[in-house]
Amino acid sequence: MELHVIQRSANAFQQGLAGRQIQAVAERAFGPGAEVRSATELGGGMYNTTYRIDLAGREEPVVLRVAPEPARQFRSEQELMRAEYASAPWLAPIAELMPRVLAADFTQSVIGRDWMIQSFLPGTPAPHLLGSYAKATHSAFFRQMGEITAAVHAVAGRWFGPVTGPGHARWSEAVVTSLHLIAEDVECCGLDAADLRKAADAAQAGAQVLDEVTVPRLLTGDLWTVNTMLTEGAPVPTICGVLDMDRTWWGDPEADWTMRMARAKQDARTAFFDSYGRPADTEAGAWRRHVYEVRHLGALRLERHRLDNEAGVRDSYPAVALELSELTP
Structure with a gap:
């Protein structure tokens, strides 16, 4: 087997697999006769460890995604891969853009971690290609992003909160619970989470306002440029694939990361709302x-801590304080 890995420190959050482990995964997924010709670790993501796998006798490559070891996962991010797997039927409106799940194993009996094998999507990651297009054409990309997001948000669920549960009858309960989980994780990292606790208290006090949201909608979780693939050679940036939908949950569409990013700047991304609606x-x-x-x-804050971005962690505190000033009298 040819094994191409990204060199990481022993303390890095993302940890790769040995060749024998990759071979064992392939045999579990495709049978004892499966033979891995090559495995190439792919960059770009910051949570799961991902490989392009070429198998003997199989024309198309496949993608192996491996979750972090259970002990490394924050409580607010537990079992994200299982959430993505459970979300697949609900993401049917955009299924043509997503990879197909070919095999999954959450028993952790092969390598001690959850893993999933998916079909290989054609195209080029948007962060690598979007910048090669003239700025004037970027609105086409964001308009398509708005269409994709609207299709996901149109899907209604039965409860608020994680797709795999536990579910909440009220939106306020899901939001307050999520804030407390994030605060607990921040504290477990040795960081101050008093500001997040205050926000949870403010959210609880304003539960009536949060509970004006009565229909749980499917949220993408973190869909944005980094999670999309573009068609090579298209006259304008054209999305041909959507990846890593492992942070989906049920809630208010305005709480979605995608909506936050669409509002972040007054530039080409305003075209998002031309297709999504205002x-x-x-x-x-x-x-x-x-x-x-x-x-x-x-x-x-948690992600920056995981990446040893101390400046980013520090910057999060005045940013939260600014939002708190709008939440509390």
């Missing part, structure tokens, strides 16, 4: 967005 601008909606922004900032 949500009503209300005082209650603006207050809820401040709550959602604290949740995003808390999750970013």
Whole structure:
């Protein structure tokens, strides 16, 4: 087997597999006769460890995604791969853009970690190709992003919160629970989470405003440029694939990372709302967005800590304080 890996430190969050482990996964997925010709670790993602796998006798490569060891997962990020697997039937409106699941094993009996094998999507990662297009054409990309997001948000569920549960009858319960989980993770990292606790208290006090959201909608979790593939040679940037939908949950569409990013700048991304539609601008909606922004900032604090980005962790505190000033009298 040819094995091509990304060199990482022993303390890095993402940890690769040995060749024998990859071969064992292939045999579990495709039978004892499976032979891995080559395995190439792919960069880009910051959570799962991902490989392009070429198998003897199989014309198309496949993608192996391996979850972090259970002990390395934050409580607010537990079993994300299982959430993605459970989300697949709900993501049927965009199935043509997504890889197919060919095999999955959550027993952890082969390598001690969850793993999933998916079909290999054609195209080029958007971060590698989008910049080669003239700025004037970028609106086409964001308009398609709006269409994809609207299709996902149109799917209604039976509860608020994680796709795999536990579910909540009220949106406020899901939001407050999520904020507390993130705060616990921050504290377990030896960081101060008092600001996140205050935000959870403010969200609880404003439960009536949060509970104006009565229909749980499917949220992408973190869909944005980095999670898309573009068609090579298209006259304008054209999305041909969507990846890594492992942070899906049920809630208010405005709480989705995608909506946050679409609102972040007044540039070509404003075309997102040409296809998605323009949500009503209300005082209650603006207050809820401040709550959602604290949740995003808390999750970013954890990610930056995981990546040893100390400056980014520090910057998260004044950012949360600014949102808190809008939430509390």
